[in-house]
Amino acid sequence: xxxxxxxxxxxxxxxxxxxxxxxxxxxxxxxxxxxxxxxxxxxxxxxxxxxxxxxxxxxxxxxxxxxxxxxxxxxxxxxxxxxxxxxxxxxxxxxxxxxxxxxxxxxxxxxxxxxxxxxxxxxxxxxxxxxxxxxxxxxxxxxxxxxxxxxxxxxxxxxxxxxxxxxxxxxxxxxxxxxxxxxxxxxxxxxxxxxxxxxxxxxxxxxxxxxxxxxxxxxxxxxxxxxxxxxxxxxxxxxxxxxxxxxxxxxxxxxxxxxxxxxxxxxxxxxxxxxxxxxxxxxxxxxxxxxxxxxxxxxx
Numbered sequence: 001x002x003x004x005x006x007x008x009x010x011x012x013x014x015x016x017x018x019x020x021x022x023x024x025x026x027x028x029x030x031x032x033x034x035x036x037x038x039x040x041x042x043x044x045x046x047x048x049x050x051x052x053x054x055x056x057x058x059x060x061x062x063x064x065x066x067x068x069x070x071x072x073x074x075x076x077x078x079x080x081x082x083x084x085x086x087x088x089x090x091x092x093x094x095x096x097x098x099x100x101x102x103x104x105x106x107x108x109x110x111x112x113x114x115x116x117x118x119x120x121x122x123x124x125x126x127x128x129x130x131x132x133x134x135x136x137x138x139x140x141x142x143x144x145x146x147x148x149x150x151x152x153x154x155x156x157x158x159x160x161x162x163x164x165x166x167x168x169x170x171x172x173x174x175x176x177x178x179x180x181x182x183x184x185x186x187x188x189x190x191x192x193x194x195x196x197x198x199x200x201x202x203x204x205x206x207x208x209x210x211x212x213x214x215x216x217x218x219x220x221x222x223x224x225x226x227x228x229x230x231x232x233x234x235x236x237x238x239x240x241x242x243x244x245x246x247x248x249x250x251x252x253x254x255x256x257x258x259x260x261x262x263x264x265x266x267x268x269x270x271x272x273x274x275x276x277x278x279x280x281x282x283x284x285x286x287x288x289x290x291x292x293x294x295x296x297x298x299x300x
Contacts, residue, residue: 005056007040007101009033009090010063015162015197019060022201031056033090034063043086049093058208059101059152061090064140071132071261083107083140091147100152103208106144108156110193110220110271111263112137117189120224120272123158123216133263141216153214155207160220160271161264163291164197170295172264173234182235182243185251188228190268193220196285196294206281213275220271225288227265237292 004027011020011032023030031040031052041048043063053059065082069075087106094100113121114129121127128134141156163170176182195203203219225233235243251262273281285291 003029004058005029005031006058006060007031007033007052007056009059009061009086010107011039012036013062013066014164014166015200016062018164018166018197019062019201019204022198026205043089046089046093046096049089050096053090053093053100054097055099056101057103058204059090059094059104060204061087061104061106063087064107067133067261068264069261076132080136080139083136084143087140087143088147091143091149094147094149094152100149102152103155103211104144104149104152105155105157105204105207106140108141108144108158108216109133109137110158110160110218110269111267112141112158113269113271115268116191116270117268120270121218122272122274123218124274126218126271153211155214156216157203158216158218158271159200160193160195160218160269162197162200163194163295165295170234170292173231174238176246177231177234177238177240177243180240180242180244181246182231182238182240183245184228184231185246185265186227186248188226188231188245190227190266191224191270192227192230193224193269193271194288194291195219195221196291198294199283199285202284203276203281206276206279210279213279217275218271218273219276220273221283221288221291222273222277222286224270224272230288233288233292236289237296 006023006028008020010016012034020030033041041052063086065078111133113126144154
């Protein structure tokens with residue numbers, strides 16, 4: 001893999017840090033774009049971004065403000081702007097390159113689909129939903145599609161909830177389990193699609209090689225679980241035998257207190273990775289119990 005170069009935009013977050021480290025471990029030259037002083041290029045420095053992209057083999061954009069917050073007017077604007085503006089900036093920089101990357105993998109979200117409780121949502125027959133998060137995802141993917149990069153293959157990564165060591169998404173679930181409140185949330189039938197961060201990294205490597213895969217790609221483990229099953233696995237991972245259920249009204253009150261939204265646990269996300277499965281991708285962590293144990297440094 002000598003002299004193979006990847007550019008990672010948004011490399012300072014949980015996913016970006018992990019993916020950057022894994023590429024370096026596998027022998028890639030890693031360039032980064034972000035707000036860190038260690039980044040190869042900073043947002044707003046268009047010349048530096050173009051230089052970082054010049055001659056690279058792969059661009060992976062993971063930039064975007066966290067959605068773990070209350071959706072007030074200011075936060076909504078920042079969430080949208082941080083995704084659309086960075087994607088647009090990368091597209092403009094690619095158009096200035098004489099030797100741009102041949103593949104551009106741009107983060108999106110599995111939340112783009114509707115609240116699905118009747119059937120899984122694939123790339124071909126999935127139905128897009130409504131609301132703020134869906135509108136952000138639509139705008140994010142539109143910015144990718146409209147970017148002037150004629151020789152670069154574009155793939156929107158519709159990523160499910162990402163699990164892994166140090167990841168912040170599971171902390172509220174773990175906290176509830178430790179307090180004895182690790183039962184179902186709301187009705188408990190809503191689906192939870194997820195992927196371990198190592199399998200996300202391996203998906204990125206897989207898509208770089210499989211040049212025929214284009215358009216949106218669902219990035220999720222092969223089998224979603226219900227919220228009831230999710231919390232049962234969380235209790236097992238944290239060795240809590242019992243967990244009281246949390247009704248929807250109490251979750252909404254609690255979300256205000258801890259300054260977040262209930263969409264994470266109450267919306268049914270049933271994302272099926274049909275393109276990856278049809279292309280023969282294999283998962284290192286196909287089961288939720290295995291992924292949670294690996295995230296906590298345990299095997300099995």
